[in-house]
Amino acid sequence: MGWLARLLGTRTMNVDVHRKENLNMTVPAARADAVRAAIEQWLAGHGVTAPVTSEDAGEGKVRLRAALGEDDAAKLDFSSGQVQAELQDVLANALH
Secondary structure, three states, rough: OOOHHHHHHOOOOOOOOOOEEEEEEEEEHHHHHHHHHHHHHHHHHHHOOOOEEEEEEEEEEEEEEEOOOHHHHHOOOOHHHHHHHHHHHHHHHOOO
16 A cells, blocks of 8 residues: 555445346236246346246135346346336236
């Protein structure tokens, strides 16, 4: 550390930022397979390889999840209005 840095008390910091995205939704069990297939196709269309998992959520519902790691999260931003609109269309089509 140079004398100016020691004098001012400044230090260099290395920061690593890792971004992840999670998709969690609960859908009617009767349409879960169709919704899961539609989500998998939509994710694949964006180059995302994260698997979509499902688990019983009770009361005739299924919870679908996809955990996007750093590489896949760089391809999709779930907070984006455009991405949310696309996903909403995918879900609406799969549920009807």
